Amino acid sequence: MRLRLIAGLAVALLFVGSATAYAAWADSAAVASQTRLTAGSFGVTAAWATAPPDFAALYPGQSKSAIVRVTHSGDGRWQYQVGAATTGVAGLTVSYRSVTGTTTCSATPLAAATWSAAQAAATSAYFCVVAELAPTAASGIQGSSVPVTITITAQNQPTS
Amino acid sequence: MRRQSGEHGGPAGSTAGTPARLRRGVARATVAGAVALLLGSVGSGVAWAWWTTTTSVAATVSVGSVAPVTAVTCTNDSRFLYDDRVVIGWTAPAGTVPAGGTRQYLVTLTAATGTPVTIPVPNGTSSVSLGWRDVDSNPSGTWAAKRTIRVYSSITFGATTWTSAEATPLRASTGSTTTFFGTTYRNLACATP
Structure with a gap:
């Protein structure tokens, strides 16, 4: 009887004791109060x-140009694209070209709605706007005057 | 305890595996596996986010125009024993001709009916003398009809020609005949438009 009791107790202890007990030391510390988390700006x-x-x-076959400066402020790299512009006057067009340095329009076309290369943070980029009247422009458009808005879209770029 | 439908074997309330529980268990495992597979395929892509902003610049684009001549005149040129003529004169527009353009002047004579007559005059000249043959070379034609005279400045840019608005004031001419010693003279004279 005693042996059965002892055996039963050992089995019970095996099942109970088979669970592992843990204990650990713990401590805490506070980060210095002047540490701040801020979001970047763009x-x-x-x-x-x-x-x-x-x-x-403008007369038939003539063109005139001017340079736009796009300036970034904030953090991280960025890139831009220029929206297409229309005049609504037959033969009168607005297009874009790249710029040599910061003051000279080049002959290289700049496609509208196409992202530029990534630019460094807090820098300026330049592109050239060209207004041109076709050599075959009709006499009937003499004196036409139209307002044109050129939209520039920019987005930030990851640093990686 | 009543046995549940689909159970077999084991005492009542037994938790031993039965076909019904097995089917439910397999179904749950299948659903869990499908969800895990879906999450794995969706979560394998990279998520991007970025800031975007727009700005703009504005400008006005305009087309040039051909300036008209001014101060149009009509002067009678009466000649003894010759057909009388009229001299149409004007003042050239101020400023230079745009690059790539070539200027001339156009003098048109328009009657109430019939086709207008247009006489080109080269740049550098600011008058033209007109006789009846310039209007209608047919002696019995429409040369004598009263005609309104208009003067335009015109610039050709290679593939296109632009013409100015008509100059002011408008002028007019009319024709008549005189006979002297059996010779008929056909005369043009300035008239009121």
């Missing part, structure tokens, strides 16, 4: 490098 402005631009009195 902003872009655009302006004519030479204001006001002169796109007046």
Whole structure:
């Protein structure tokens, strides 16, 4: 009887004792109060490098150009694209070109709605706006004058 | 305890595996596995986010125009024993001709009926003398009809020609005949438009 009791107790202890008991030391510390977490910032402005631009009195086969400066403020790399512009006047077009340095329009076309290469933070980029009247423009459009808005879209880029 | 439908073997309330529980268990495992597979395929892509902003610049684009001549005149040129003529004169537009353009002037004579007559005058000249043959070379034609005279400045840019608005004031001419010693003279004279 005693042996059965002892055997039963050992089995019970095996099942109970088979669970592992843990204990650990713990401690805590506070981060210094002047440590702050802030989000980055992102902003872009655009302006004519030479204001006001002169796109007046175009005659057939003539073109006039002006340079736009796009300036980034904030953190991280960025890139931009220029939206297509229309005049609504037959033969009168607005297109874009790249810029040599910061003051000279090149002959290289700049496609609208196409992202530029990544630019460094807090820098300026330049592109050239060209207004042109086709050589075959009809006499009936003489004196036409249209306002044009050129939209620049910018986005930030990861640092990786 | 009543046995549940689909159970077999074991005492009542037994938790031993039965076909019904097995089917439910397999179904749950299948659903869990499908969800895990779906999460694995969805979660394997990379998520991106970025800031975007827009700005703009504005400008006005305009087309040039051909300036008209001014101060149009009509002067009678009476000649003894010759057909009388009229001299149409004007003042050239100020400023230079746009690059790539070539200017000339166009003098048109328009009657109430019939086709207008257009006489080109080269740049650098600011008048033209007109006789009846310039209007209608047919002696019995429409040369004598009263005609309104208009003067335009015109610039050709290679593939296209632009013409100005008509100059002011408008002028007019009319024709008549005189006979002297059996010779008929056909005369043009300035008239009121």
